[in-house]
Amino acid sequence: MTVLIKGAGVAGLAAAFELSRRGIAVEVLDAAETVGTGASSYAGGMIAPHCEREAADEAVLTLGLSAADWWEEAAPGEVFRRGTLVIAAGRDSGELDRFAARTRGYEWVGGNAIAELEPDLAGRFDRALFFPEEAHLDPRKAMDGLYATLVERGVRFHLGSTDLPSDTSFSAVVECTGAAAIATTTGLRGVRGEMLFLETSEISLSRPVRLLHPRHPLYIVPRDNHRFMVGATMIETDDDGPITARSVMEFLNTAYAVHPAFGEARVVEMGVGVRPAFADNLPRVLDRDDGFAIAGMYRHGFLLAPAMARQLAEKLCGAEHPPFSPNPPFRQGATQ
Amino acid sequence: MLTLYGRELGSRMLLGTARYPSPAILADAVRQAGTEVVTVSLRRETAGGRSGGAFFELIRELGVRVLPNTAGCHSASEAVLTAKMAREVFGTNWIKLEVIGNHDTLQPDVFGLVEAARILAGEGFEVFPYTTDDLVVAERLVEAGCKVLMPWCAPIGSAMGPQNIAALRTMRAHFPEVPLIVDAGIGRPSHATIVMELGYDAVLLNTAVAGAGNPALMAAAFAKAIDAGRAAFEAGMLEPRDMAVPSTPVIGKAVFS
Numbered sequence: 116m117t118v119l120i121k122g123a124g125v126a127g128l129a130a131a132f133e134l135s136r137r138g139i140a141v142e143v144l145d146a147a148e149t150v151g152t153g154a155s156s157y158a159g160g161m162i163a164p165h166c167e168r169e170a171a172d173e174a175v176l177t178l179g180l181s182a183a184d185w186w187e188e189a190a191p192g193e194v195f196r197r198g199t200l201v202i203a204a205g206r207d208s209g210e211l212d213r214f215a216a217r218t219r220g221y222e223w224v225g226g227n228a229i230a231e232l233e234p235d236l237a238g239r240f241d242r243a244l245f246f247p248e249e250a251h252l253d254p255r256k257a258m259d260g261l262y263a264t265l266v267e268r269g270v271r272f273h274l275g276s277t278d279l280p281s282d283t284s285f286s287a288v289v290e291c292t293g294a295a296a297i298a299t300t301t302g303l304r305g306v307r308g309e310m311l312f313l314e315t316s317e318i319s320l321s322r323p324v325r326l327l328h329p330r331h332p333l334y335i336v337p338r339d340n341h342r343f344m345v346g347a348t349m350i351e352t353d354d355d356g357p358i359t360a361r362s363v364m365e366f367l368n369t370a371y372a373v374h375p376a377f378g379e380a381r382v383v384e385m386g387v388g389v390r391p392a393f394a395d396n397l398p399r400v401l402d403r404d405d406g407f408a409i410a411g412m413y414r415h416g417f418l419l420a421p422a423m424a425r426q427l428a429e430k431l432c433g434a435e436h437p438p439f440s441p442n443p444p445f446r447q448g449a450t451q
Numbered sequence: 452m453l454t455l456y457g458r459e460l461g462s463r464m465l466l467g468t469a470r471y472p473s474p475a476i477l478a479d480a481v482r483q484a485g486t487e488v489v490t491v492s493l494r495r496e497t498a499g500g501r502s503g504g505a506f507f508e509l510i511r512e513l514g515v516r517v518l519p520n521t522a523g524c525h526s527a528s529e530a531v532l533t534a535k536m537a538r539e540v541f542g543t544n545w546i547k548l549e550v551i552g553n554h555d556t557l558q559p560d561v562f563g564l565v566e567a568a569r570i571l572a573g574e575g576f577e578v579f580p581y582t583t584d585d586l587v588v589a590e591r592l593v594e595a596g597c598k599v600l601m602p603w604c605a606p607i608g609s610a611m612g613p614q615n616i617a618a619l620r621t622m623r624a625h626f627p628e629v630p631l632i633v634d635a636g637i638g639r640p641s642h643a644t645i646v647m648e649l650g651y652d653a654v655l656l657n658t659a660v661a662g663a664g665n666p667a668l669m670a671a672a673f674a675k676a677i678d679a680g681r682a683a684f685e686a687g688m689l690e691p692r693d694m695a696v697p698s699t700p701v702i703g704k705a706v707f708s
Contacts, residue, residue: 170472217664297505304474304505329608329658351506361523394509396473 117142118406118431119285123150123274125158125254126398126409127291128261129420131270132189133428141270142283148275151258153293154388157310158416159336159346160257161323162186162250163199165220167418172397175415178422183250185421190260193252197322200224200232201244204372210327211244221246235318235374251323253338254417287406287431294389296410297353300401303411305353305389309362310346312338313370315380326373333369342383345370349414358385390414400426407431453652455488455599455630456545456577458516462487463647464677465518465632466670467657474509476666481513484670489515490547490655492522493537507540518579520547525560527567534571546571547579547601547634557607557635561588565595572596581634584618586625593629600629601655604646605636608658612642616649623650640669640676647680648688 116139120127123145131141147153164179187194201221203210215221221244230237232245266272273280290296297303320337336344345366363385370377392413393399400423401408407430409423453460466486471477481489491510510517519537524530527550534546550567552560559582568578572595580592584602592600602622605611613619614636623631633646634655643654654677663669 172472213662304509352504392473393475394473394478395475 116140116286116432117283118287118289119144119279119283120289120291121145122153122291122293122295123147123262123272124153124291124293125151125155125258125416125420126293126412126423127289128258128265129185129189129424130289130291130409130427131265132261132268133421133424134431135265135268135270137428137432139432141265142273142280142285143265143270144273144276144279146275146277150262150272150274151255153295154308154390154412155254155258155293155416157308157346157386157388158254159310159323159334159344160252160254160417161199161334161336162194162252162418163246163323164418165218165246165249166199166201166325167415168219169214169217171415172395174397175419179415179418182418182421186250186252186257186417189264189421190252190257191264193257193260194250195252195322196248196250198232199246199249199251199323199325200229200236201246201325201327202229202236202240202373203243203327205241207328208242210329211242214327215244218244218246220248232322233320233324235320235376236324239374249323251336252417256339257417285406288403289406289427290403290408290410292408293412294353294355294391296408297389297391300391300408300410302393303391304351304394305355306392306413307350307352307354307387307389308347308414309350309358309366309385309387310344311358311363311366311382311386312384313343313345313377313380314341314383315343315376316341317376317379318374324373326369328369331365331369333366333373335370335373343370343377343380347414353389355387355389358387390416398423400430453630455579460487460516460653461485462674463653463681464643464670464674465490465634465653465655466660467492467655468510469522469657470661471666474506477661478509478513479667480660480670481515483667484660484674486670486674487515488518489513490518490520490657491541492520493533493540504540516545517541517543518545518547519543520581521549521567523551524549525551525554525563527563527570530563530567531570534567534576535574538576544575544577545579546576547581549581559583559603561585564588565591568592568597569595579632584615584622586618586621589622589626593626598629599632600626601632601634603635604633604642605638607635609636610638610659611636612638613645616645619646619649619651640672643673644676644680644683647677648683650684653677 120143162183164176168176224245323336325334393411396413398411464486465488467490521530521533550560550563604613630652632653
């Protein structure tokens with residue numbers, strides 16, 4: 116059995132990993148020259164199922180709980196298990212209580228504990244929520260690591276190509292084309308996300324920091340080389356044009372509020388991605404005439420691609436090799 | 452029955468569509484509230500989407516009347532431009548006019564608001580101005596052609612509830628014939644009941660519902676609270692009595708002491 120996966124983003128590569136580990140021959144096709152060039156490359160890379168529960172369905176939490184373990188196996192050495200710190204400016208302190216009421220898996224921490232966790236934030240915030248079980252990764256490095264794992268396992272890649280490999284016949288095709296599927300998939304819409312990279316050596320963070328704000332919530336994810344990923348907007352459109360001045364202004368104002376050192380940082384990259392999403396913002400494995408599709412990853416690509424890949428693998432070859440147990444049942448939404 | 456620009460509405464609850472956990476939950480909230488008007492903010496990049504806005508398509512599928520708004524506009528000219536785009540996108544002359552004067556509190560710029568209202572009313576728009584509780588500004592808006600007024604009762608998203616009851620009462624008394632909708636500042640259903648008891652015609656909500664743990668259930672709670680306040684206003688409420696000083700002899704005490 117040979118399966119063709121269309122799309123070398125996070126969903127496609129996760130699917131390739133789950134299928135190849137079950138002994139299925141996998142080939143991956145993508146028009147781009149390298150893996151992870153779509154929305155995946157602008158992801159925050161937060162493996163934060165508890166924090167996401169604030170606004171997401173319970174399924175996002177249950178399906179995302181094992182994602183950090185999955186990534187550690189698929190891309191060894193790329194996962195940082197340092198938790199998430201959630202903060203708010205003094206005036207918006209009520210937002211912390213609201214966030215706490217909607218989530219689990221946190222500890223309340225005061226000024227001293229904040230200083231221990233993130234010394235550069237010492238004295239700036241009186242209280243915060245700390246989610247110790249959460250993790251983060253650098254999406255670009257994790258995708259490179261996963262790609263290396265897959266090549267090692269014999270997965271064949273056809274990158275920079277839109278033509279089907281003619282020398283093989285496929286028993287199934289799995290479409291993992293992200294935002295490109297919006298035009299052809301009923302119920303799928305685009306949600307624009309903008310982000311930027313700041314570079315400064317004046318401040319360092321060990322873990323993702325989320326700043327709650329009634330209008331401009333923001334997260335800052337530390338990367339290598341004194342870089343920080345700052346994101347991300349959620350705008351209901353599939354427009355992937357350049358970032359707007361308004362969004363840049365809001366990001367910079369809010370980052371500056373987290374720490375004034377960000378005011379002196381260099382803006383080294385700005386990015387825009389379109390997240391494909393269904394009306395309930397939950398991803399699905401869809402049946403297709405020639406196989407399956409993984410669609411609607413929304414803002415949970417790195418968090419939920421492992422669970423979607425497992426569901427796909429179970430549909431394709433039965434559940435006799437569950438790699439993690441138990442796999443929580445996926446709640447099917449009302450719309451499709 | 453509430454009538455806004457000639458359109459009769461059964462529900463006195465108008466609902467904003469921003470910041471819900473998902474469009475599916477928004478749709479559920481609209482159904483639970485029985486709301487017949489939803490506001491949709493038109494950001495300019497939103498209008499530029501290739502598909503013409505799948506989100507707008509979901510809004511249209513709700514089958515309720517759309518009141519586009521000019522949220523995020525900081526000048527009269529910006530608001531006028533956004534209103535015209537909204538008219539094209541949604542095919543309606545209704546426009547909720549927001550001209551923001553302070554980025555932090557989102558307090559309306561009442562000067563820009565009156566200016567934009569005059570321009571838009573002149574071009575055939577039916578304007579729903581988001582304003583303060585200032586009486587003179589309200590008069591200017593009516594002169595500019597507004598047939599509905601939407602004062603705040605507290606800053607947008609603050610959830611503080613009515614902060615100046617006297618001003619809200621005054622506005623009601625001065626504009627007995629103009630539909631008045633409290634827009635912004637409502638945090639919980641009891642706040643909505645209070646303003647409806649004052650005789651306001653409707654309430655416009657967003658954050659209080661979208662930010663709730665269960666938005667659909669909160670929408671239902673607000674619908675009941677708004678109905679309760681309206682029914683109380685129509686039924687006629689008792690005025691509170693000052694019990695501190697007896698007005699007649701108290702039994703058990705000597706009358707001629």
